[in-house]
Amino acid sequence: MRDHFVILLLSLLTLGRTQDVTDDDTTDPRLAEGEKKMSDSILEILEHFKQPDPVGIPGANIPDPYPVPDMKQSLAFGTVLYFRNSSVYGISKFRIVYIDAEIGAMEVQAVLTIDKLQARGAYTMSTWLNKAQGPYTVDVGGLKIHAKANLGVERDGKLRAQNINIDIGFSNITVDFQNLGIMGSVFQGVINSIGPFVFESIKPYILKEAYTKVRAEINTKLDEVAGDMQFPNSISPLDMIIADARKTVRAMQMDPYKIKDYNDSVSIFSITLSNTWVIGISSFQRVGNITLKMENNAAIADFDIGTQKLEGMTQWEITALSGVMSRAGTASFSVEYVSGRLIVAQPLDTRKRPEFRDLDLEVGNIQVRCNGAGTLDYVIEAAVNILPNLLRYQIMDALEGPLKDKIQQELNNINVEERIKKELHKVDEMQEQGFKLSSLKSNDLPEEPYDEDEFFNF
Structure with missing residues (x-):
């Protein structure tokens, strides 16, 4: 069972952006040509945690920058914001505050922090007065990620990922919209509040993908390591x-x-x-x-x-x-x-x-x-x-x-x-x-x- 929870923790740490599961029907368990040995990965992790302040995890498949789908949002006074070609930078630079695995309950909780994230992309702001567009940046500081997941035995006796919950908070945020011109002074109050809005707009896309990918990855790994076993519901x-x-x-x-x-x-x-x-x-x-x-x-x-x-x-x-x-x-x-x-x-x-x-x-x-x-x-x-x-x-x-x-x-x-x-x-x-x-x-x-x-x- 220890391997199950290692898989679960690593999947949570990647926020769901793991490699897509393919439909390869091969059943040969031997290492594919060029595939990295697990022992090499373990040695990298041992060296990594010898640092006084380790950041990230070697080998974790976390895309950085992290692409975000285009978004549209309506604001006050007939203002409409469009965000396109946006990406989040710094998502792989996390620190582990704690990971708590309750083995009997098959539940894992984790808290991670990231000192700074930056979202960059292009915006278009349309109002009843004018229209502006150009590049934008959003700097988020003091990011804190809470993740919780548990495994359970399904009716067919197989272990499956069940409840998964991930939440992201922050302590401060600043926004820079270029090329606003006269709209910069007219809508200064709106701009000051746009940072939390941008963050809250991006977060559902990240979490939606995280829930889907984390659950799929955990269940795939569980099938690999325990797919040939059945567990009763009456005993953990x-x-x-x-x-x-x-x-x-x-x-x-x-x-x-x-x-x-x-x-x-x-x-x-x-x-x-x-x-x-x-x-x-x-x-x-x-x-x-x-x-x-x-x-x-x-x-x-x-x-x-x-x-x-x-x-x-x-x-x-x-x-x-x-x-x-x-x-x-x-x-x-x-x-x-x-x-x-x-x-x-x-x-x-x-x-x-x-x-x-x-x-x-x-x-x-x-x-x-x-x-x-x-x-x-x-x-x-x-x-x-x-x-x-x-x-x-x-x-x-x-x-x-x-x-x-x-x-x-x-x-x-x-x-x-x-x-x-x-x-x-x-x-x-x-x-x-x-x-x-x-x-x-x-x-x-x-x-x-x-x-x-x-x-x-x-």
């Missing part, structure tokens, strides 16, 4: 992917998961935990939304995920006085659920390291059963079953800081730019094969329930 495509990921985790034999043996010594005592298993890791699910953002020259991922019930068992042994005294037994445990919200940011300048911004953990009710310690079994069970449940919020708050620091240390060791470049060949392979989403989907795996007695037969 994101949750389908998560469900498929759960099957993959089980296929990788990570659920049940065996934890490495643990050994530690305290004073004269030594403790060993061995043959420790955990069941339920693959029960992870989306608890809240999953949001991908781009703002302040950084890509931000905000995840809210959790698991269902986790269960486990371990064999323990306590020795004292170098083995003179020893005691062994088994213990089983269960955790009602574990959930967490994680926020990770990656500067668009990939020479910089990822940043772990926030971690919020929550743990459900904890239960432990112990066997082998004699009467101490009851003491251990009471201590573990009561105290952690009473103090689990305080325990989680205490763990969040060290965990965040540990994760940040690991992130500091990641060379993002180098890893991206190492994976670029896979992107080219996907491009060669046609970017089919179905090729990323694992084969259906049989649902085989776990026999709990196999792990908890004490």
Whole structure:
């Protein structure tokens, strides 16, 4: 699904002026002769965002100047304005303020700014007094573009672009009509108000084409990457992917998961935990939304995920006085659920390291059963079953800081730019094969329930 939203965002950024969809019936997914590799485009974008103030996006198919159809408008006092051969300059010089993709809702919002746009062309002004014509320019400053779009599953099970909304505003505007002559002083008030009128006259033509072209381009790309798949209306495509990921985790034999043996010594005592298993890791699910953002020259991922019930068992042994005294037994445990919200940011300048911004953990009710310690079994069970449940919020708050620091240390060791470049060949392979989403989907795996007695037969 990530590729869907990349396509959606890029289509919005071009304001709909993408290349027309042709009726070529070829089905050969191989790169056409001279077609640019996706890896080359990615490398250009990586270099582009190393700038402190990146403007535009390399490779975005945005015509500059942007041609506008001829227009006619009637004003006060019998004045009629004609605009012809008009074009807008500077439309490719945009800055991204933010992009917010709500993956669960399949909705994208974006805000772009352009410092200055200029419309140039020829005008004719006819009034009951006189007629004037010549070149004109309109300078628009502080342009702000709000774009919003979402995908949805149609009745045929196909993903389609649905609601699309784009609006354009500005902070200031100036107009220069040449060759007005005496009409320049007579109609000065009209001329002063003509700037917003010209802008509002041009905007519907831009937006009308944008809605049509953006929707067509998004749907074309969706057919290319997911045209051979059907999605149900009852579950979001994101949750389908998560469900498929759960099957993959089980296929990788990570659920049940065996934890490495643990050994530690305290004073004269030594403790060993061995043959420790955990069941339920693959029960992870989306608890809240999953949001991908781009703002302040950084890509931000905000995840809210959790698991269902986790269960486990371990064999323990306590020795004292170098083995003179020893005691062994088994213990089983269960955790009602574990959930967490994680926020990770990656500067668009990939020479910089990822940043772990926030971690919020929550743990459900904890239960432990112990066997082998004699009467101490009851003491251990009471201590573990009561105290952690009473103090689990305080325990989680205490763990969040060290965990965040540990994760940040690991992130500091990641060379993002180098890893991206190492994976670029896979992107080219996907491009060669046609970017089919179905090729990323694992084969259906049989649902085989776990026999709990196999792990908890004490």
